[in-house]
Amino acid sequence: MNSDLIRPEIAALPTYNAGMALDRFRAHYGIDCLAKLDSNENSAGPCPGVVEALREEAYGIARYPDAGNGALREELAAATGSAAVRVIIGNGSEDLIGAVFRTVLRPGDQVVTIWPSFGLHEFGALAMGAHVTKVPFNDDWTFPLQGMIGAMADEAPRVLILSSPSNPAGPAISAAEFDALLTATPAGTLVVFDEAYLEYLDTAARFDAMARLAAGHNPWLILRTFSKAYGLAGIRIGHGIGCCPDLVAQMMKTRNPFGVNALAVAAARAAMRDTDHLAHSVKLAADGRARMARSLAEAGYACAPTQTNFVFFDTD
Numbered sequence: 001m002n003s004d005l006i007r008p009e010i011a012a013l014p015t016y017n018a019g020m021a022l023d024r025f026r027a028h029y030g031i032d033c034l035a036k037l038d039s040n041e042n043s044a045g046p047c048p049g050v051v052e053a054l055r056e057e058a059y060g061i062a063r064y065p066d067a068g069n070g071a072l073r074e075e076l077a078a079a080t081g082s083a084a085v086r087v088i089i090g091n092g093s094e095d096l097i098g099a100v101f102r103t104v105l106r107p108g109d110q111v112v113t114i115w116p117s118f119g120l121h122e123f124g125a126l127a128m129g130a131h132v133t134k135v136p137f138n139d140d141w142t143f144p145l146q147g148m149i150g151a152m153a154d155e156a157p158r159v160l161i162l163s164s165p166s167n168p169a170g171p172a173i174s175a176a177e178f179d180a181l182l183t184a185t186p187a188g189t190l191v192v193f194d195e196a197y198l199e200y201l202d203t204a205a206r207f208d209a210m211a212r213l214a215a216g217h218n219p220w221l222i223l224r225t226f227s228k229a230y231g232l233a234g235i236r237i238g239h240g241i242g243c244c245p246d247l248v249a250q251m252m253k254t255r256n257p258f259g260v261n262a263l264a265v266a267a268a269r270a271a272m273r274d275t276d277h278l279a280h281s282v283k284l285a286a287d288g289r290a291r292m293a294r295s296l297a298e299a300g301y302a303c304a305p306t307q308t309n310f311v312f313f314d315t316d
């Protein structure tokens with residue numbers, strides 16, 4: 001192959017480590033009884049209504065889906081108090097991480113994120129030729145507000161992206177820290193706030209990030225997913241809510257028109273209706289993380305505080 005063929009940004013990227021599927025694990029280790037915890041999936045599975053909706057929808061799959069994802073966008077807009085034109089659906093929210101980077105990043109741009117960070121927050125930015133500044137959590141796992149402010153001081157980043165509650169670390173940013181971060185963010189910077197674990201937040205740690213973003217001076221995008229608390233990781237569906245219809249309209253141009261399939265939309269709509277199953281999933285995870293953190297601490301391992309469905313700990 002001609003060595004000039006591949007874009008240098010792509011050639012320099014490592015292969016993304018997406019973990020191993022359960023059946024591959026079983027084959028690899030030759031054991032059936034495995035607790036697969038590495039992808040933060042929902043052990044409660046999807047709600048029964050999802051399985052029913054998939055069966056129904058299966059009869060319609062000879063037709064292309066609605067490329068505009070109209071019905072689901074309207075339902076999500078109603079559920080989140082936004083407008084359908086500001087909602088975007090993705091083939092998983094990772095699809096939207098790629099879409100937003102493709103929409104705004106130029107080679108040489110700076111992207112600021114937190115460390116340890118979610119791999120795709122860095123990966124998609126590097127693929128566009130941006131450079132990524134990663135600011136470590138404070139030693140006590142509090143949010144590195146000063147570090148973030150410092151990282152944005154010399155050069156205004158095109159994008160500030162972080163997940164909260166954080167993957168892979170687990171802690172969540174507080175409302176006061178979030179406000180201070182927004183105040184310190186240069187006005188042109190797009191704030192991408194990834195709320196993949198929103199549903200797992202303790203009540204006391206919750207705040208309305210969307211209202212705070214809307215009251216601030218930055219363009220913004222919130223990302224959410226059906227992969228975690230709703231138990232739909234395998235079918236691939238997530239969504240974003242943007243500051244304005246134009247951001248969403250521009251992002252739509254960078255996605256495959258039929259990238260969100262009809263079964264995924266049917267599953268998401270059914271999953272939204274079963275709030276009991278959601279509450280059950282969240283309680284299962286909250287009880288499990290507390291038990292796991294206690295056991296790890298008793299065994300002498302240092303754990304980061306967690307507001308998610310997993311525990312991050314030091315294996316040394």
Ligand SMILES: *Cc1c(COP(=O)(O)O)cnc(C)c1O
Binds near residue numbers: 091224233
């Ligand atoms: C799991 C996760 C996602 C969700 O990805 P999907 O593509 O929706 O499955 C997004 N962001 C973070 C931080 C995650 O941990």
